[in-house]
Amino acid sequence: MVYELRVYRCLPGRLPALLKRFETITLAIWERHGIRQAGFWTTLVGPSNQELTYMLAWDSLADREQKWNAFQSDPEWIEKRAGTEKDGQIVDNIVSSFLAPTGFSSVK
Template sequence: MIHELRVYHCVPGRLPALLQRFENVTLQLWERHGIRQAGFWTVGIGETNQALYYLLAWESLAEREAKWNAFIADPEWLAKRAESERDGPILERVANQILIPTAFSAVR
């Protein structure tokens, strides 16, 4: 099992719109595409409170490539994303990393 850490840095003030999009749109589409989330976090104390951190769980990089590419090309996703950004962009930038568990990790 590998995990992907994604960090969505929001345009100031747009984090609520991103959270709403995940809760009402994205998660249902992920379920349809077989994308498994391992958790979501916002920052309570730290450098910025305008970011969303989340982990995705993948069996392999090949699974990630197939499922992620299908999701980002989904016409429903493209329409809903555009609709959620009608008041302006939500994201300033996105960072992601593929994490590989160590031999002593509790999460495998």
């Protein structure tokens, strides 16, 4: 199992729009593509309270590549993402890391 840690830093004031997009659009499209989330968090205390952090669970890096590419090119995603950005860009930058659980991790 491979976990992907993704941190989205939003433009000022745009975090609510990102949260709404995930809740009402993104998750349903991910489900159709077999993308499994392992959790979502907003930053309570840290460098920025305009961040969304989440983890995805993949069987392998090849699994991630196949499913993520299919999601990114999904016509529904492309159309609905554009609609959510009609008032302007939401995300300023994205940082992504791929993590492998240790032998003593409670998450395998």
